[in-house]
Amino acid sequence: MPASDPSQAPLGVFDSGVGGLTVVRALRELMPQESIVYLGDTARVPYGSKSPDTIRRFSVEDTQFLMGHGVKAVVVACNTATAHALPLLQATFRVPVIGVIEPGVEATLSDPRCERVGIMGTAGTIRSSAYQYALAMRRPGLQIHASATPLLVPFIEEGWIDHPALKLVLRQYLEPLLEKGIDTLMLGCTHYPLLMPVLKKMLGKKVRLVDSASTCAAHTLRVLEEQKLLRRARSKPVLDIYLTDLSEQAEAMTRRFLGADFGRVKKASL
Amino acid sequence: MPASDPSQAPLGVFDSGVGGLTVVRALRELMPQESIVYLGDTARVPYGSKSPDTIRRFSVEDTQFLMGHGVKAVVVACNTATAHALPLLQATFRVPVIGVIEPGVEATLSDPRCERVGIMGTAGTIRSSAYQYALAMRRPGLQIHASATPLLVPFIEEGWIDHPALKLVLRQYLEPLLEKGIDTLMLGCTHYPLLMPVLKKMLGKKVRLVDSASTCAAHTLRVLEEQKLLRRARSKPVLDIYLTDLSEQAEAMTRRFLGADFGRVKKASL
Numbered sequence: 001m002p003a004s005d006p007s008q009a010p011l012g013v014f015d016s017g018v019g020g021l022t023v024v025r026a027l028r029e030l031m032p033q034e035s036i037v038y039l040g041d042t043a044r045v046p047y048g049s050k051s052p053d054t055i056r057r058f059s060v061e062d063t064q065f066l067m068g069h070g071v072k073a074v075v076v077a078c079n080t081a082t083a084h085a086l087p088l089l090q091a092t093f094r095v096p097v098i099g100v101i102e103p104g105v106e107a108t109l110s111d112p113r114c115e116r117v118g119i120m121g122t123a124g125t126i127r128s129s130a131y132q133y134a135l136a137m138r139r140p141g142l143q144i145h146a147s148a149t150p151l152l153v154p155f156i157e158e159g160w161i162d163h164p165a166l167k168l169v170l171r172q173y174l175e176p177l178l179e180k181g182i183d184t185l186m187l188g189c190t191h192y193p194l195l196m197p198v199l200k201k202m203l204g205k206k207v208r209l210v211d212s213a214s215t216c217a218a219h220t221l222r223v224l225e226e227q228k229l230l231r232r233a234r235s236k237p238v239l240d241i242y243l244t245d246l247s248e249q250a251e252a253m254t255r256r257f258l259g260a261d262f263g264r265v266k267k268a269s270l
Numbered sequence: 271m272p273a274s275d276p277s278q279a280p281l282g283v284f285d286s287g288v289g290g291l292t293v294v295r296a297l298r299e300l301m302p303q304e305s306i307v308y309l310g311d312t313a314r315v316p317y318g319s320k321s322p323d324t325i326r327r328f329s330v331e332d333t334q335f336l337m338g339h340g341v342k343a344v345v346v347a348c349n350t351a352t353a354h355a356l357p358l359l360q361a362t363f364r365v366p367v368i369g370v371i372e373p374g375v376e377a378t379l380s381d382p383r384c385e386r387v388g389i390m391g392t393a394g395t396i397r398s399s400a401y402q403y404a405l406a407m408r409r410p411g412l413q414i415h416a417s418a419t420p421l422l423v424p425f426i427e428e429g430w431i432d433h434p435a436l437k438l439v440l441r442q443y444l445e446p447l448l449e450k451g452i453d454t455l456m457l458g459c460t461h462y463p464l465l466m467p468v469l470k471k472m473l474g475k476k477v478r479l480v481d482s483a484s485t486c487a488a489h490t491l492r493v494l495e496e497q498k499l500l501r502r503a504r505s506k507p508v509l510d511i512y513l514t515d516l517s518e519q520a521e522a523m524t525r526r527f528l529g530a531d532f533g534r535v536k537k538a539s540l
Contacts, residue, residue, distance in 0.1 A: 154423075172435070
């Protein structure tokens with residue numbers, strides 16, 4: 001095996017903040033032998049309320065940072081960045097660039113009985129219509145109901161994921177979707193997997209939940225297999241986490257989103 | 271009057287986003303003859319969750335932008351930036367730099383009966399201890415109870431300022447302060463003036479409310495008077511609003527926070 005074997009290189013993952021660590025968690029569960037370099041742009045989080053031009057500029061800078069660390073593929077673990085910047089990133093960089101939207105759409109449509117889909121996401125993701133377009137392209141006639149739900153990220157970051165106020169907020173956001181009789185709810189933000197328990201309780205079994213993190217990890221595994229980029233474990237894999245802003249709060253959230261203790265968060269300058 | 275009369279120059283105001291427009295609103299009510307250049311760093315909002323180093327770097331860049339527009343004084347209409355960067359800005363720039371914390375502290379202590387003060391603000395503002403320190407320096411023995419209230423800004427930006435979920439959130443944030451028997455509540459964030467109606471309803475007359483916007487405007491008037499920088503109205507004053515990121519949402523919030531229609535928001539690159 002030559003030293004330059006690209007399959008030995010780490011996987012690059014970026015997000016506007018720490019939410020993308022739910023994708024890292026899913027990747028590590030599925031591919032424990034892979035090394036990962038994660039970049040969270042916590043100095044400029046959130047992307048969801050920003051304009052497409054600004055989101056594209058930030059996403060290119062994030063990807064350049066990962067390329068500088070020699071990654072073999074880039075996972076855009078942010079729905080807003082995927083919605084606005086994925087085609088640009090795929091055209092610009094010479095490694096596979098994988099987003100979070102297509103995998104969720106594929107998983108949603110893998111059930112042929114799916115007829116009415118609800119989507120929750122940040123203002124930027126919903127306004128981009130990326131989910132709506134990807135679903136409608138593949139299954140014309142599908143009923144699609146999208147809803148911007150900007151208060152969910154702040155509640156998740158505050159750690160109030162079982163608070164009565166969160167339930168009131170969720171009820172308000174879900175009501176118009178449930179009135180349309182959705183059978184599937186897509187969680188179009190990498191923060192939202194942390195709401196799975198409360199959403200399952202509120203929705204029961206009548207609505208199928210599709211999240212960005214586990215579907216993206218499964219898709220990444222397929223891409224790495226196809227491109228013969230899966231790492232054959234020789235040495236212990238490495239996880240490096242870089243944040244563009246280090247605060248106590250960001251480091252505490254790192255542990256919460258990753259679902260594991262992690263001591264070595266590093267500061268990145270873009 | 272020579273062309274270079276500095277009193278004719280505009281006042282510069284910056285904030286991490288659009289919240290500082292509550293200060294602009296208060297400035298215009300008090301000094302309708304002043305021209306104002308406002309910078310909202312909406313591309314990097316919020317500052318409240320970021321580290322002191324990053325907040326200082328952003329604040330210097332914001333002030334440099336205003337200096338480039340020939341301002342006669344700078345109002346830091348952001349509690350987080352005031353808490354971390356005011357001394358640095360005052361030492362660096364050659365015009366008066368006015369923050370939002372001292373004016374609120376002065377207004378609070380102007381009532382000699384004030385004994386127990388509560389403070390609500392972002393995580394960054396509260397963690398900085400800037401309010402706590404400024405109060406304790408002036409009145410040793412004062413009881414001070416500070417509370418980080420990070421969910422309030424998202425609710426205000428969503429426009430849910432009378433929503434039952436907001437009231438639950440406020441109740442949770444206020445409870446420990448009320449248990450301490452506070453007689454004064456300082457609103458340590460320039461977004462919070464929009465919560466005045468709901469807070470007045472919840473607190474009644476037993477707690478005095480002190481906000482950042484009106485107290486800062488009154489202080490700015492005194493500084494301009496002392497330095498003979500008040501503009502004598504000859505021509506119509508100009509209000510220029512620059513945002514580092516333009517989105518529909520930011521422009522809609524501009525109207526809401528300014529309390530007036532405003533058509534000419536411009537894009538700034540720092």
